[in-house]
Amino acid sequence: MIELTVNGKAYSIDVEPDTPLLWVIREQIGLTGTKYGCGIGRCGACMVHIDGKPIHACGLPVAEAAGASITTIEGLARGDVLHKVQRAWIDNDVPQCGYCQPGMIMAVAALLDRKPRPTDADVDAAITNICRCGTYQQVREAIHMAAKA
């Protein structure tokens, strides 16, 4: 059994310890907002926070996340109050197909925690998520809007 804390809730899960955290979140815990995109840590669709840091969940064996505090897109809002990044995303009408956006939002939320007023260069260095729809211009504008919120 592996003990996990996801979005503040404790889970005790019977799973092989080398199972990637992504699949435990999606299949055993049943939170499907964290997406499978590549499985090799390149696209960012699976990004979650582990103790506040952005991590690709597809490449992390679940055993290594035991005991840590894991936050997924479903846990970013505080109850009904959306996170400022989510609000900025709505105000800027950012998502197109939306599949990559949970990962993108988690990456941006982590960036703003570390750098509350990021420069464009900070954004370029920190946000490497792939968006096939090409929402990058709206993403950048929404990041700066969220930073000012």
Added chain:
Amino acid sequence: MTLEPSSISRRSFLLAGLAAGGSLAIGIDPFGGIAVVHAESGPAEITPWLVIRADDTVVIRSPFDEMGQGALTGIAQLVVEELECDWRNVTFELPTPGTGIARKRVWGEFRTDASNSIRGSHERLRKTGAAARMMLLQAAAKAWNVPVAECFVSKGIVSHKTWDRRATYGQLSALAGSLEIPRDVRLKEPKDWTIIGKPLKRPDTIDRVTGRQLYGADIVLPGMRNAVIRACPVFDGKVRRVDSAAAARMPGVEKVLRVGDSAVAVVADTWWHAKSALDAVAIDWETGESASVSSRSIDAMLTEGLTAQETFLHARTGNSAVAIAGAAKRIESIYDYPFQTHACMEPMNATALYTPARCDVWCGSQHPDGALAATARAAGLPVEQCDVHRVALGGGFGRRLFTEHVTQAVLIAKEMPGTPVKLLWSREEDMTRGAYHPVMKARLTGGLTAGGDVAGLEIRLSGPSIMTTYLPSELDNGRDMEVFRGFYLQGREGLEYWAQNLTIDHAMRNTHVPPGFWRSVNLNHNAIFLECFIDELAHAAGRNALAFRHDLMLFDPKAHAVLDAVATKGGWGGKVPAGRFRGLAQSRVTASYIAALAEISVDGDRVKVHRIVVAIDPGYAVNPAQIERQIASGVVFGLSALFLQQCTVKDGCIEQDNFDSYDMMRIAQMPKIESIVMPSGGFWGGVGEPTACVAAPAVLNAYFAATGKRVRSIPLRKHGITLI
């Protein structure tokens, strides 16, 4: 306007179709007239496209799917413009293709492609809104026993002109649904529009930022199993032998099975168990001659096509050979474009539940009618006993017009009657079993007079035909007209240039790699070939690339206008910041006029794209804000393809299998996009495709301006050129 958080997703889980009723409904038939149907319909249905619930919620039923392009928002604007309901009350329903058949195709075909959702349906959507509004007014008049002329509507509330009488659409909808359909439906003049043309926000964003939006990959049904598949990486190969002993003993595995004659799947309790077990299955493939095909052999075949005698002729005016031979200057260039894959962020998937009496599938599809046909065929059941439940698409770009994954899911589910099975392809399967943007080579030959005019032009294309593979019935005596998109002599995807001595033909060279429809399709390479070669001619003639284009272009003021718009905003001919260089391109795509100006700098092998100015005239701009997003989206698609992407073939297989070998632009590489949306009225053009094909030639022309080098072989990465 709100989208009920999970109205679509909840619906997807209902096996039953729409609630049965019996009231009269109107529908607009695909040929443009108004048809009367007595349909199975809910009591609140006013027309098949429209349900107004007692709480005033306006439900728009869309045959078009949302894959990121904003189609549902545009569709709602078209309906609401005429219906005159409160925008905030609008929500959507995605009827199943099975319902479409049962209701005599009242919604037309369920297919979302070719930038067609708005341009192919604007009239029937506005008419259904207008007809419903008239029926709701009549219902009020009937209820109040007054002439209909004494009633008026504002934001979904019908009032009497003098008496203090009011009723909401929700209160009137049941009565309205029972009324005669108005024969004469008049639509508003464009000048009177108040909703069409507004940059309204999309209604479905909240679910997309909270993780609540369900895609096909997220479907969970009670008792569901998960499947992962490996089809022969040589496209026409087969399974010879399977050793599944090790895999069968792995945790959670229920079945290892052959799917058709070309694939092996593992079914397990979880996807991860299925994937891990599939990796442990040893498959011996039976491959034929295709296993010796390589990018090199394909290139040789296409090169031969460049000078072949037998071709499919598209256009011949005057005598290009004589004109070019007698010209003062002859310019010839060979261009080539690689195979490319869609790489939708959500890999292909479908969930199927089969019983001997019925088969249901859940998936995001650009062609639900095709998915239903594939379901019935694979299930071996009449189509009436099958259905496809539409789920949001995690990207489409043409890839989800194809249904191989649906067939596979049903074949797997058929082995486990009563148990739902979700088949989710791995990224590796998605990239190596695609429907690829076709490889294409082109030889362009031009003759210039001493005065710098074009004396003659020849374009020879050599490469595969998509239609030969998928829609041979659409061929014209073997000729594939799709290959010539952008080179048509007239119409919505026409050659906007005039040459009195012109020859355009195609040496069809098909490969075993399946070609597919990939955003803008053949226009991607045709726009690069033509717009870069025009630049070459302008340079050879010693002319300004803008003036040269204007002189050569047909008398079509709208085409000149978009080009002038980017030239003006982009500062063409004016002062250029130090180290910056500019390039132009224009095209005509899905009826829209489109032009781009690129501004780049080059530092050795490193290219920075600073700005892309894009102008589009789509006739009518239903939602300028969504159009701006499609412009940016198209630029990212086009520049990712130009700089980074190619699928190469080795031993008959595609070599690139994930984002490490098949990369995309990231935010750091994103240029500033300056959009000019300039609707001139009078026609309805598309948006999603036009925007994808002009950025690349504009950048290539800027690269020549910067370096004096013409790069004619895509992607730039293979020349060591890096996008920063």
